[in-house]
Amino acid sequence: MEIEILKKEKTPQNVIEHSIAVCKKALDISKNFPEADKDLIRKGALLHDIGRSKTHGIGHAVEGRKIAQRYNYPPEVLNIIERHIGAGITEEESSLLGIPEKSYVPITIEEKIVAHADNLISGTEEVDIDFVIKKWESRMENPKENIKRLIELDNLLIQKFKDE
Secondary structure (H helix, E strand, O other): OHHHHHHHOOOOHHHHHHHHHHHHHHHHHHOOOOOOOHHHHHHHHHHOOHHHHOOOOOOHHHHHHHHHHHOOOOHHHHHHHHOOOEOEOOHHHHHHHOOOOOOOOOOOHHHHHHHHHHHOEEOOEEOOHHHHHHHHHHHOOOOHHHHHHHHHHHHHHHHHHHOO
16 A cells, blocks of 8 residues: 555655665564564555655655655654654754754654664665765764764664674
8 A cells, every 4th residue: 555655646666666675674673673563664664755756855754744644644654754864863953954843863663663774775775884874974064963873773773683
């Protein structure tokens, strides 16, 4: 159903393919979290970039929430879409970025999983955290706090399970 919605909203095909790859990565990460709602993760991951049907700017998360709201998705899915950018955007950062001023930092385990799965997929290819850090350092003016949140997410979701 989510793929049909992405197509109906004229989401670019490469974004749909990226969203499918993010969904697979998110469900893979979620295996370490039995308490995580897999259906919520699947829906949120597939729809996380639906806002790119309207804009490719940072505001695609806000637009995506509005679009998914029209399809009557529950707040849990809307929050995944809105909070998926990077490792989250603080209220202070949001005002600097020109999006509605509030916190976009992922809170629930499902939000964190989808956000980080998105970080670890470039196009449709899986990348490591070092790739993401280098990318952020080259694109962001002051990435220090964002990278700190990225590493915290990676430690929570990936690193602590590597030795098991």
